[in-house]
Amino acid sequence: MQCGITCLQMICEYYGKRYSLSFLEKLCTPTTEGISLLGLSKAANYLGFDTICTQIDITNLSKYPLPCILHWNQNHFVILYKIRRDKRFYIADPSKGLIKYNLEEFKSHWISTRLKDKEQGIAMLCSTTQLLDNNNIKEESKLKEERSLKFLFGYVKKYGKHFGQIVLGLLVGSLLQLILPFLTQSIVDVGIKNQNIGFIWLILLGQLVLTMSRTAIDFIRRWLLLHISMRINISLVSDFFIKLLKLPMSFFDTKLMGDLMQRMGDHSRVNTFLTQKTLSIVFSLFTFVVFSIVLLSYNWLVFTIFMLGSLLYGGWLALFLRRRKVLDYELFEQQAINNNKTYEFITSMQEIKLQDCEQRRRWEWEDVQADLFGVQMKSLKLQQTQEAGSIFINELKNIVITVVAATAVIHGQLT
Template sequence: MIKKFPVYRQLDLVDCGPTCLRMIGKYYGKTLSLEHLRDVCFIRKTGVSMAGISDGAQAVGFRTISVRITLQILLDEAPKPLIAYWRQRHFVVVYASTSRHIFVADPAQGLVKYTHAEFMDGWTGQPSAPDAPGIVLLLEPDQTFYSDPDEPQNGLQLSYFWGYLRPYRRYLIQIGIGVLMGALLTFIVPFIMQSIVDRGIEYQDIGFVNLLLIGQLTIFICQLVTDFVEQWILMHISTRINIRLISDFLTKLMRLPISFFETRNTGDILQRIEDHEIIERFLTSSSLKVVFSLFNMLVFGLVLGLYNGTIFAVFFVSAVAYVAWTWAFMGARKRLNLRRFDRMADNQGSLLEIVAGITEIKLQNIENQKRWKWEQVQARLFKINVEDMRLMQVQQIGTFFITQLKDILITYMSAKLVIDGQITLGTMLAIQAIVGQINSPLGSLLNFMRSAQDAKISLDRLGEVNKKDDEDPVHADRVRQLGAWSGISFQHLSFSYGGASTPPVLKDINLIVPRGKTTALVGSSGSGKTTLMKLLLKFHEPSSGQIMVGNQNLKAIHSGWWRGQCGVVMQEGFIFSDTLRQNIICSDEMPDEERLSYAVYAANLSDLIQTLPRGLATRIGGEGVGLSVGQKQRILLARAIYKNPTFLFFDEATSALDANNEKIIMNNLADFTKGRTVLVIAHRL
């Protein structure tokens, strides 16, 4: 008997490695945080290596060894669970095996059973070569694994979002009253139908029938007005909540360290905005509807019970069967939802790449290849949609069958009761009306179950962002001023992007940047110059060693404050879709015109401004006037100069300038940099 294995799903495209570790940790009785595992595995945008997973496993208390083994060794000797390298791009957990099958926990698909040939196809790509070796990571927990406490989980709770609803309690109460009134009015309709048949028709009292029909028409008008008002109030609430949710999410995003963005695909981040909209719809629409749907079901169910206990029993059993049948498909639907998230992130990234890289695409004549790449993503999405449609159709067939069988049984039982003289024809029509009214709340319950599942998945994904520590946590007492200092020193500084198992980009660097002087750092491409600059700007933490500003460790200085003292021109500097003026002054709410004029002069921008249709007020960037690389560099220089900083850091700041512009700007900068601490990075002096 194969023991059931704990399953977690990857939340991002590149989360498979850390998720495998999380499953194995749970198997051994330890709850591990996905976000912590991402950090210790040194995950990047391109994913994670087997060496990175090994480092991460050791960091949380596993002994590990990565080996190449054959299928026979995996079956007979390898301790399980283990992590297998899958299809040259993915990682899965092998947790059990038999003489015919291998059992896999896949972060993308869940629990999967493969024949030996199928497994070999994914593991080595050679299904007919059982002796071909594949790569696995063997793990076993050591003492520290059991001694360390469980890690807090990333997932948010719905209670986190109730604060967004609280300011709108008055509106929610109004909606509640409206829905309650609608339910009560709906409750009256079956009795009107019963009275029309049993009294109006039987006694041929057309006046009574007219009166009841006028009453029914009044009820319908009241329901229409109530629904109209509810929709407007709901739109008002949902729009405001959605804006607050996404605004707070963007605020949180911008408080996170640069390393967060360097390890996520743009599509993954954008998809999390859609997650907020899913939660907003769940809170403001689905939750309210299901409460009153349940109220309607309860009231109408009691009325059915008063009419006839047997009919109520049929209704109750069918309702339970309806919910159970729907629930049986939730697991498969969750798997499809997670796969769709990954493919939608692929879709976002593919479209962004086409739009952003259109110039290079045309230069390389790869329009077809990029379109084909996008079409491949659409094909994968189509497959998921086909599976979703198939699943939904099977589910709908079952619910339709249950609903129709219930209606037929109740109709038959009601007709028989009329024939037997136990109820009137009007009562039978009232029962039919009640059954019709109950079908709608059952549909709302089905939609609520789907919406709740979507919201739970979205909560898990958003928790990864919201629970991540800010770059400068509020509780951290970071320094916001510098005392007397003599310069910046790099002391035995080493750094690696991939952890201890990857070659260091910087190794044992010792360097002094004197105060008030210009220091040039020259080196070949890929030698780590830009990485050194990023460490100096606190985009990353050193793997070992430290950076000192005088006697103050840079690590203890507030990141935002420190960057406020620095004027920086990076190789990949960004031009915003805004006016040229705003691109230079950036966040300055009360711009200094004298400083702006000097920045324009020092960066030699006057000739560019004269050619622009509105001068400094001309819109530039992605949605404005196009600029050459040299013009962009001059704007970035003007931005750094306008800031009037204590420190100036230039990374290939004039590499795209022509000789004349470079000479003019360097002469202008000579005056500006006097008395400032300047670090210049270049390929050559």
Template sequence: FITLSEDKIKQSWYSNDSQGIILFLEPTDEFFDYESPKEDNISFKTILPYLKPHKSKIYWMCLLLLLGTITTLIFPILTQKLIDEGVTKKNLNVITYILLGQLAFFFGNIIFEVIRNWITLTVGTKINIQILSDFLKKLLKLPIKFFDSKLKGDFNQRIIDHDKIEIFLTSQSLPIIFSVVTFSVFFGILWFYSFQILLVYIILTAFSIGWSLIWMRKRKILDYIRFQQRSENQESIYEMINGVSEMKLNDFEDYKRNEWEKIQDKLYKINMRILKLDQIQLSGFEFFNQLKNIVVTFLAAYFVIKGNMTIGALLSVSYIIGQMNSPINQLVTFFRSLQDAKLSLSRLNEVQNHPEEEKTEHLPLMHERYTHQNSIEKGIYFKNVSYQYEGPQSPFVLKDISLFIPEGKVTAIVGASGSGKTTLMKMLLKFYEPISGNIFYNHHDINDISPSDLRKNSGVVMQEGFIFSDTIERNIATSEENIDYEKLEKAMITANIKSFVDSLPLSLKTKIGSAGNGLSGGQKQRILIARAVYKNPHFILFDEATSALDAENEKIIHNNLQSFFKGKTVIIVAHRLSTVKNADQIIVLKNGEIIESGKHHELVEKKTDYFNLVRNQLELGN
């Protein structure tokens, strides 16, 4: 970058007697603000269905609110009677009865509040769990490319951010009803005592609420910035924990920690901006609030001096103002909590509104419409298929691919790294959709087939296959509640992992660490192979499924799989010659295009790209 000051530019321009126009653009502070989020019509109507199962509790809540309001309403009346009828007239009996009555109402109020808080927490928590459960249910129905476009920290932060909805439901939504009712009742009582005091109260209250509301949009923008930076923070921590081995091996612990500290600095700055905004908002609100109290107290005292109001009425007005201030404070807090909940809900709705990969018109893979094709050669057809990742300038990963994968045969796909092998396999599983062209299963478009049913009938081992933090048996028999142990044993024998499992103290009940911590790369791959074999599916897709295995284990597993492959459509992506040489057909990819296809001996005789791959591998072996 070349940096020149404004003075230097002007000096250079003027000294050369140049003519023209210089346009100086200087960003203001607003330029560096996050782009104002789009206004969305988020409605809490989406929460109403969650309230229906809790109708009876909500009815009890309303009853308790009513009783609480009545008891609160009685206090100012009793206070006035205490002063005017008891203290002024020196009637000890009246004073005693009134104080005992106040004590009874006070304890009644406490009981009502305890029950109300219990109901509020119960209902709010259950609704929150159900909303979050539906969010996760929806999340798991979205296509893989949606996850590819998001940071892991983004999803974590959305779930954490979801707590704002629970806070709103448990601490604000139902209590605000009580506050509105209380305010309305005392509003009427204050009108009865003095309309002038009520008018002043309304004007100054409007100023205090208005002051709070004018900062809400700015607060919304800052909340979006903070959410983004918290997501980055989650992602940074996730990377450090999961990449600790690589960090230690490559000596960049300090670099990653410094990266995290920079994110913390950004978070600190945005938190300071939010704190500053909150202080301005709350300080202005408190100023108008205190001004209102002072003016109202002055007016009430003035009316007492002029003989228009009794001292008992003065105390009652003071009590009423205090009771009305509480709902106003609650209202401002409610608006802030409402905004937080709406922002959180909008982030959840971004997921909820995203189209699912499963469509209602999809049919099961084994539907008779797809299986009765006796007159047509069965298999998988690629017809002029192209694919590129999102972005118009992104290079094509696959270009105009046309091929036939026969049913019940083994097809191997080979090629250099980045040639599009894994992408092609993911398209077979409907993880990605073609930019152009079509894929057919037995001459039926893959777009008409249910993705979940397609995967249910596929046994897949990917390069990045995941091991769950669960027992070995649950990592193999992932899709079944009731495990078939006979089938499980056969799967382990096929994957040559039974002896290892039997050597463990808890055998199949041994719990594996997250992402397979504590297992070698070869052991992880054998568990993944056993998982695919246990499903006993119609389609088998292996992407470098034996790359981490030693030669002896690979040979044993390869021999075991030959009988398992019979009658199944098998697609293998691999580099090793031993894995692909016996395939019924071999597809050679280069830069996203098919350049060769045939059997092993046919391709070797051509002495072109496949021959070079084989020769290079043999040379490396030697």
């Protein structure tokens, strides 16, 4: 629903004018179906652009100044900002970022009308006027919207004491985990080598105590996380309701119920990020550093292989971040549509029966489910591809380390 407004914002910024999405949304007069090309054109004219909304073929499109706004896939808006001589089209998609398309790919997304030998798509061509340079719209001065995580971590500050206890527990658990490899080594190098069964029993008893201590710390950590996460989740949703209730009635005329419900559901993801993912990242980094030092103390070659494998593992995961971000947006949008369609289906039951349109409405709902399934399938394929590469890299690293370590033991370089 925000794609057209975002495109207009990017066009304005290209010409040195910056406006907030909320301000541009008021100019475009959106509905629950989204933004129309007419609404975008009127808003652009108000800001000082001269616009032409037309059906045009690719040959003529390349003759006009860029950037321009294109109607994409019959349900979306994007910006075309460059055409190369080899028929490469550069698109700025609000939902996917900057993408390059060849001629056939571009036509499959943009062309909407095919008459005889003509293939045409819908475009809004933009050019500047003196009004754009001379306008004194006040909104421009207060555009800069801060995209920061500071407001999120404001919720965490309230429970700093509890988070301190959790972090302390993670550190103690990591240190206890660090001791285990040395205990295992001492069993083999001292207990078995000297055939000292008493020493072996002592070490095993120590391992049991350490394991029980780690388990107790983990239990306490989970209870603290539950205590914190519930309160943070309530605060997030409560603040969302406070902001929602302050909005004018016109806002609810342009928003789907499913979109609002999906945003409420996403607060649980924010909560998980604040209370679990962040701590997990800190714990993983600490563990990585600690065990890297342990490996370096044993053998520099094993440490080097471990570091190279870890860097390759991290690089492989980074390759998928952008695509996962795009799919996450698509999934959010599709889930919002699904929630809205389900809500309408249930609340409009009397109207459906009166109009005798049960089958049509059910087919509409099933069509939305098919679209949702398609996005979930793409997400699963990407996840499996990422996991397959990750497992291969990790296991290959472990195998190489095992071979190198075993060779070092055979040659007497390691115990």
